[in-house]
Amino acid sequence: MEQANKDRSLVSKVMDGLVTGIVEEKYGAILPPQDVLSKEFDVSRTVMREALSMLLARDMLDVRPKIGTRIRPMSDWRMIDEDVVNWRFRAKPDPLFLRDVIEFRILIEPRASAQAAARGSAADIAAIREAFEAFRAIQPGESSYQAADELFHARIMVASGNQFFKQMAAIIRGALSTVNPIVNQKDGLWERAVSTHQRVLEAIERRDPKEAEIASLAMIDYATEEIGNKLTSEPSERG
Incomplete structure (x- = not known):
C-alpha cells in the first residue's frame, strides 16, 4: 500500500511537470519520446506511461502513428476536470x-x-x-x-x-x-x-x-x- 501511494504521488508529480512544460511551450507541438521524458524526469517508463495516459484521458494529448504524442490545443482540453482547469489557468x-x-x-x-x-x-x-x-x-x-x-x-x-x-x-x-x-x-x-x-x-x-x-x-x-x-x-x- 505504501509503495502504491508513493507511485501515485510520483505520477502526479510527473503530470504536473509535464503540464508546466506544455503551458510554457517547452516541448512545442510534439512531446519527446517516452524514454527521453523518463530520463528527463528521472522516473521509470511505467510511471511516465501512466502520467501520459492520465493526460490522454483528459483530452490534452493525442497519439498518432509515425508522428508521436501530439499536444492538443488547449480549447480541446477537458475543462470540467478540476486538474485540467487548474492547469489551463496557468497558461498566459x-x-x-x-x-x-x-x-x-x-x-x-x-x-x-x-x-x-x-x-x-x-x-x-x-x-x-x-x-x-x-x-x-x-x-x-x-x-x-x-x-x-x-x-x-x-x-x-x-x-x-x-x-x-x-x-x-x-x-x-x-x-x-x-x-x-x-x-x-x-x-x-x-x-x-x-x-x-x-x-x-x-x-x-x-x-x-x-x-x-x-x-x-x-x-x-x-x-x-x-x-x-x-x-x-x-x-x-x-x-
Missing part, C-alpha cells in the same frame, strides 16, 4: 480565452446567485456574509485578497444547492485568478468591486432571486469593461 491568457471565461461566468454565476437567494440555508448565507466581510477587509495586492474573493464566489455556488454548479466552482476560481490581475490594475476598482459584491450578498440575504441575478451580472460587467479592449485589440482564431 489569450483574448479568446478571456472572452470564454467571461461568457462562462455570465452563464453560471447569475443563475447560481439567484438560486442561492431562493434555496440557500441560513448557514449557507451566513457563510457568504462571512466571506464578504473578509474580502472587504483586504486590499488588492495583499497576499490573501485573491483567496478571499474566490471564497465569496465559491460559497455562492455551494449555496445554490445545484450539484453541477458546485462542481463549477473550480472554473470560477480559475476565472477570477485570470481576470482579477487585469481588473485590479486600475485605481478605484477595488471600491467598485466591494460595492458590487455587497449588492449580490444583500440580495441573497433578502431572498430576492431576481435582484441577486441582476446584481451578479453587474458584478461581472465591471470586470468585463476593463478587459474588453484586450478582447477586441488582439483577435485570435480558435485552435
Whole structure:
C-alpha cells in the first residue's frame, strides 16, 4: 500500500511537470519520446506511461502513428476536470480565452446567485456574509485578497444547492485568478468591486432571486469593461 501511494504521488508529480512544460511551450507541438521524458524526469517508463495516459484521458494529448504524442490545443482540453482547469489557468491568457471565461461566468454565476437567494440555508448565507466581510477587509495586492474573493464566489455556488454548479466552482476560481490581475490594475476598482459584491450578498440575504441575478451580472460587467479592449485589440482564431 505504501509503495502504491508513493507511485501515485510520483505520477502526479510527473503530470504536473509535464503540464508546466506544455503551458510554457517547452516541448512545442510534439512531446519527446517516452524514454527521453523518463530520463528527463528521472522516473521509470511505467510511471511516465501512466502520467501520459492520465493526460490522454483528459483530452490534452493525442497519439498518432509515425508522428508521436501530439499536444492538443488547449480549447480541446477537458475543462470540467478540476486538474485540467487548474492547469489551463496557468497558461498566459489569450483574448479568446478571456472572452470564454467571461461568457462562462455570465452563464453560471447569475443563475447560481439567484438560486442561492431562493434555496440557500441560513448557514449557507451566513457563510457568504462571512466571506464578504473578509474580502472587504483586504486590499488588492495583499497576499490573501485573491483567496478571499474566490471564497465569496465559491460559497455562492455551494449555496445554490445545484450539484453541477458546485462542481463549477473550480472554473470560477480559475476565472477570477485570470481576470482579477487585469481588473485590479486600475485605481478605484477595488471600491467598485466591494460595492458590487455587497449588492449580490444583500440580495441573497433578502431572498430576492431576481435582484441577486441582476446584481451578479453587474458584478461581472465591471470586470468585463476593463478587459474588453484586450478582447477586441488582439483577435485570435480558435485552435
